[in-house]
Amino acid sequence: MPRQITAFSNPLVKQVRLLRDKRHRREQGRFLAEGLRILTEAREAGRLPEHLFFAADSAAHPLVTALVAATEAAGGEAIETSADILSKLSGKDNPGSVVGVYREFALPLDALDRAAAPIWLVAERLRDPGNLGTILRTGDAVGAGGLILVDDCVDPFSVEAVRASMGALFTMPVARAAWDDFRAWLRSGPGQLVGLSLDTEHxxxxxxxxAPTFLLTGNEAQGMPDHIAAECDLLVKIPMLGKADSLNAAVATAVMAYEVLNQGRRAET
Amino acid sequence: MPRQITAFSNPLVKQVRLLRDKRHRREQGRFLAEGLRILTEAREAGRLPEHLFFAADSAAHPLVTALVAATEAAGGEAIETSADILSKLSGKDNPGSVVGVYREFALPLDALDRAAAPIWLVAERLRDPGNLGTILRTGDAVGAGGLILVDDCVDPFSVEAVRASMGALFTMPVARAAWDDFRAWLRSGPGQLVGLSLDTEHxxxxxxxxAPTFLLTGNEAQGMPDHIAAECDLLVKIPMLGKADSLNAAVATAVMAYEVLNQGRRAET
Incomplete structure (x- = not known):
């Protein structure tokens, strides 16, 4: 039987709100996700929250019922609350009917099986959480093996990244590594490192x-540094016909990833 | 000689701040853009601000000097101000060195020359300003003739849309129209209406x-309604190999737009 929380001053509410801040996520090793669609995607991927907050007036919704049951069966706690408190937790005016608190789960490189997929996504010093989440969502769509975050990228567990991923954070393996460690791991097995660049004619x-193709996308403003470009087996560019000199990083990653996927689809026929 | 404004209480500062709000943009017929890169892109496209705010410590930057000179030559006013006021105007902690106030300039459909480009982008009830700006940026890159916003889309002149467009708002023609008016205009000349859909096997x-191909992207959450899908000459889908059932709307538009562009590139060789 879920307990009820109706007071903003409740200590758990206060603690969960702090998870919108990176420092507190790091300290608690936990993060927030919100919305029935994303939490259901997580549940189907076997990821259940430690705490599930749900709106009292949505308790009868079959997907909410399923989330409550699965959360409690896994030893987590389901908490009935108000729309106001959900809004406060998620920082959105219109938070949807559920907010979950999950344990962080980024992987070490050695946990990745490069033979498991023909495409892997690699981002280097990516800054925008929306871009990171969107890249995860695209990675899921193209059947990528996972996303490897190199050097100082934005936190994949930020509320904005989780939201933009539309649940792909829960289904796509995510690893974080310093460049030297990534390079060592990459060169310990097969794999073609392909960098998206503006400074090439290819x-x-x-x-x-x-396969496996590792698609590397650099920092939004600066692209990738020279020593990383030098390590790429190929540098390629997407044609730009207009006035601007670059695409949005998540868009460029997607255009590139679909090219790799489409080549694989043609090879199959 | 630029005047100086250093007080938050200055009436112009107050009036400009209001432009972050859609209602005030509508009332004033003006909008905000920020950042040296975007304002320079605008200048090169012949768009100059009515008011240009620049940071005192950036006055010697050649691109700022060029913006000040061009703004004043066009009858606008350049205003030297503080980083704090720039931050207040743009709503960003780190606003860059310039903020401009521009007149809105959306076009009527009849002003579009469909023969001018092989690709046109059409968005229907698009909700997210970041998606809208990103689609403009992609449109510039693929050489699209413009973006047509059908029915109740998010405001292309919102601060977030302008920012995500990275200047493409100033270089890409943007038109707004109700569906019936768009359909009538579309069918008054050549053009293939291609809808991105999840409900097709194509x-x-x-x-x-x-050519000209009109690429139609529907609302982020719902896609396009049946009566609009029925009007499309083709409905096509992008393959999705993962758990999620859709791509981000700006990503899907870009993957599709590059397919059309690439077909054109192959036809030329």
Missing amino acids: DYQAPRYQ | DYQAPRYQ
């Missing part, structure tokens, strides 16, 4: 990519 | 698209 549709 | 790489 059109992204010209090469035949070799 | 792979997006199967058709040979015919």
Whole structure:
């Protein structure tokens, strides 16, 4: 039987609110996700919250019922609360009917099985949480093996990244590594490192990519530094016909990832 | 000689701040853009602000000097101010060195020349300003003729949309129209209306698209309504290999737009 929390001053509410801040996520090793669609995606991937907050007036919704039952069966706590408190927890005016508190779960590189997928996504010093979440969502769509975050990227467990991922944070393996460690791991097995760059004449549709392809996207403003570009097996660019000199990082990653996927689809037929 | 404003209580500062709100943009017919890169892009496209706020310590930067000179030559006013006031105007902690106030300039459909480009982007009830700006940025990159916003889309002149467009708002024609008006205009000349849909078996790489191709992207959560899907000459879907059932709307638009562009590139060779 879920307990009820109706007071903003409740200590758990205060503690959970702090998870919108990176420092507190790090200290608590936990993060927030919100919305029935994302939490259901998480449940189907076997990820259940330690605390599940749900709106009293949504308790009868079958997906809420399923989340409450699964959370309690896994030893977590379901908490009935008000729309105001859900809004306070998520920082959104319109938070949806559920907010969950999850344990963080980023993987070490050695836990990744590069043979498991033909495409892997790699981001280097990515700054925007929306871009990170969108790249995860795209990674899921193209059947990528996972996302590897190199050097100082934005936190994949930020509320904005989780939201933009639309649940893919729970289904896509995410690893974090310093560049030197990533390079060592990459070169310990097969894999083609393909960097998206503005400083090359190689059109992204010209090469035949070799699985596993590791697609590297650099920092939004600066791209990747020279020593990382030098390590790439290929540097390719997406044609730009207009006035601007670059695409949004998540868009460029997606255009590139679909090229690799489409080459694989043609090879199959 | 630029005047100086250093007080938050200055009436112009107060009036400009209001432009972060849609209602006030509508009333004043003006909007805000910020950052040297975006304002320079605007200047190169012949768009100059009515008011240009710049940080005192950036006055010697050649791009700032050029903006000040061009603004004053066009009859606008350049105003030297503090970083604090720039931050207040833009709502960002780190606003960059310039903020401009521009007149809104959306076009009527009849002002669009469909023969001018092989690709046109159409968005229907798009809700997210970041998606709208990102779609503009992609449109610039693929050489699209413009973006047509159908029915109740998010405001393209919102601070977030302008920011995400990275200047493409100033270089890409933008028109707004009700669906019936868009349909009437579309059918008054050549053009293939291609809708991105989750409810079709037609792979997006199967058709040979015919210029001008009008790529229609529906609402982020709901896609397009049935009566609009029924009007499309083609409905196509992008393959989704993972758990999620859809891509981010700006990503899907870009993957699709590059397919049309790439078909055109192959046809040329």
